[in-house]
Amino acid sequence: MLWLITGGIGSGKTEFANELARSLGREGIVLACPPFPDRPLSEQRQAEWANDPEFPWTHSDADETLAHKLTAINMESNIFRADRRVLVVDSLSGWLRGLYMRMENTLTDDEAAVDGVWHEALAAILSYEGKMIVVTEEPANGLSINRREQGYAYRLAAANRVLLEASACLYRMTAGMATEVKGYRLKRGKSTNENIYTDR
Incomplete structure (x- = not known):
């Protein structure tokens, strides 16, 4: 089952993902990367995934081997273990930025190459059979952006x-507050099918 958390930079997505994971299971795996590839994970963000005797975390980098x-x-x-464990990808948007930087560093300006790695990661997420939380962003753009930024925005939005x-469920974070955009508490008002979205 998949839970999606979106919002802007610094909106509290990581903190909420940690809290949500604790409500869904008894142990977690986090595949983490910084929001921007040229900046390391902050101490505060690393502290969010600190081991807790009541909810132990296994840590790994969300790097170029994410799909594998x-x-x-x-x-x-x-x-038996899959039902008690929660996998967190934090964050997909940061990982895509890292993918662009890796391609740039290898002097690869091939949209097909970016697409290949990107689709492989998405396929791995969608085929995961356990509990997974994916943290992402909603791309926002101004009046004029270059070709690479357009590619990033359209890929992430799609x-x-x-x-x-x-x-x-989809949760949108705003200034540390989570709003349930898609989930079980959004009702049609019909007795036969109260959820707007079908249960998965």
């Missing part, structure tokens, strides 16, 4: 739509 890590975790999970369709 997701697949390996999915394949190696036994059915991915968010796909993940929304596959998710059980």
